[in-house]
Amino acid sequence: MSISQPSGGSATLRPSAARAVLHTTIGAALAVMAQPVLAVELPPPDRLEAETGIPARTVEVIEPHVSSPGHQLRVSYRGFGMAELLDRLFGERWKVPGTEVVFYGRDGYRSGTESGRFLSGSAWLVVGRADGKPFKVDNPDQHETGVPLGPYYLVWDNLHDSAARAQGAYGWPYQVVRIDLATPADYAAARPQDTDPLAAEGFDQARKYCLTCHRVAGIGGGKFAGDLREVSALLSDQALKTWIIEPQKMHAGTTMPPLNAALPEAERNHIADVIIRYLRARPAADTTAP
Ligand code: HEC
Structure with missing residues (x-):
């Protein structure tokens, strides 16, 4: 549907399949800054510079998808400074504490x-390699090679920032087509009841490691159709833990990656246990008697 904005501009807004947000184009986002947050559909990369006025620059990073502690591969990419871009897309709203910047892949x-x-x-939101080589990467964790990174790929300057180095490839989404903001209220229905600190810890870990692909109570990624809390209720703790630590054992050739293999075994075990605790916890929104 096409609606008229109060500013006099006109934007094409489509309801999201994932949740009830409205999407808009950059031009419209710039025109309706006073409106509530809208998810922004990114334009083709060759138009971003003209639409935002932000010049593309070169950034060198350690490419975490193909690097290990003993073998660091550096790649130079061309792209746009993310903080500057967020300012252009969302004004000051993205800086409100508790806000999450959310990147959606094509899939x-x-x-x-x-x-x-x-x-x-x-x-940096990058759009190609500085050396002109194909804009692709191997993703051994997901058993995929030559994965196209475009139209947009989020990279971190991990050469100069040890916190970015420690996060490995987490928080480096590729094939990005859309950017949105999420507030704590958006996660309310997925939250566990406050009484169990381990379930609360599991919720934070699940946000980081599971809700990228899976959804709970309507929030999360769309790589898997069912609600993760509901499908988990059908599995034993042991089966669930194997899915998390060694998904290949549950389904050979699966595209579900094992939980962060860069972490020590004890920590992976702990994270898996608290995620299971979270998935078994009563939802915060559940008002039925125990
Ligand atoms: C990169 C995407 C991705 C991530 C991250 C991911 N999963 Fe999955 N998961 C999938 C896909 C795709 C399937 C279906 C896999 C298959 O059947 O081979 C799946 C299947 C599952 C299943 C089996 C569901 C069933 O049908 O019985 C469980 C349980 C599960 N995931 C739990 C988790 C948990 C818990 C996490 C976080 C620790 C997680 N997943 C992280 C993509 C992902």
Whole structure:
């Protein structure tokens, strides 16, 4: 549908399949800054510079998808400074504490990063390699090679920022087509009841490691059709833990990656346990008697 904006501009707005947000184009976003947050559909990369006035620059990073502690591969990309771009797209709203900046991939992958990270670290929305080589990467964790990165790929200046280096490839979404902001209220229905601190910890870990692909109570990525809390209720703790730590054992050749293999075994076990605790916890929104 096409609606008229109060500013006099006109934007094409489509309801999202994932949740009840409205999408808009950059031009419209710039025109309706006073409106509530709208998810922004990014234009083709060759138009971003003209639409935002932000010049493309070169940034060198350690490419985490193909690097390991003993073998660091550096790649130079061309792209746009993320903090500057967020200012253009969302004004000051993205800086409100508790806000998450959310990147959606073409295939429904969803990657949220706490907005303060874009102020303390240096992130870039890149559109190609500086050396002109194909804009692709191998993703051994997901058993995929030559994965196209475009139209947009979020990279972090991990050469100069050790916090960015420590996060590995988490928070480096590729094939990005849309950017949105999420507030704590958006997660309300997925939250566990406050009484169990381990479930609360599991919720934070699930946001980081599971809700990129899976959805709980309507929030999260769209790589898997069912509600993760509901499908988990049908599985034993042991089966659930194997899915998290060694998904290949549950389904050979699956595209679901094992939980962060860069972490020590004990920490992976702990994270898996608290995620399971979260998935078994009563939802905050559940008002039925125990
Ligand atoms: C990169 C995307 C991705 C991430 C991240 C991910 N999953 Fe999955 N998950 C999938 C896909 C795709 C399937 C279906 C896989 C298959 O059947 O091979 C799946 C399947 C599952 C299943 C089996 C569901 C069933 O049908 O019985 C469980 C349970 C599960 N995931 C839990 C988790 C948990 C818990 C996390 C976080 C620790 C997680 N997943 C992280 C993509 C992902």
